[in-house]
Amino acid sequence: xxxxxxxxxxxxxxxxxxxxxxxxxxxxxxxxxxxxxxxxxxxxxxxxxxxxxxxxxxxxxxxxxxxxxxxxxxxxxxxxxxxxxxxxxxxxxxxxxxxxxxxxxxxxxxxxxxxxx
Numbered sequence: 001x002x003x004x005x006x007x008x009x010x011x012x013x014x015x016x017x018x019x020x021x022x023x024x025x026x027x028x029x030x031x032x033x034x035x036x037x038x039x040x041x042x043x044x045x046x047x048x049x050x051x052x053x054x055x056x057x058x059x060x061x062x063x064x065x066x067x068x069x070x071x072x073x074x075x076x077x078x079x080x081x082x083x084x085x086x087x088x089x090x091x092x093x094x095x096x097x098x099x100x101x102x103x104x105x106x107x108x109x110x111x112x113x114x115x116x117x
Contacts (some may be wrong), residue, residue: 016046016102023050027095030058037116041113049104050095052116057091064088 017043026032033054041047064084065066071077098105106112 013074019044019047019050020099023047023054023099024096026050027052027057027099029055029060033058046102050099050117052114053083053095053107053111054093055115056107056110057088057095057114060091061088
């Protein structure tokens, strides 16, 4: 897989290290995706990139829960819940590992969309 390491002044190794904790917290609690956008981190491309990935993860959780709830009436939803949680946790771990490695890799399937520019 290719890593996207932008070569701009505001994504130096020092700036990335400064925003890692905020990005990790955002993957663990995706509803906090907006925190980097209201702090000084909004000027940092690394922080914005991971805020976008966290928003996508949050949308994945919401949409998949709605679909599973609707399908519960026909029993498929009950079987779908564990799969959703497993996929969501895998996405979270992958996001945290990307942050720890200082990489800007998209999450599988959902990470290709850019909602926050």
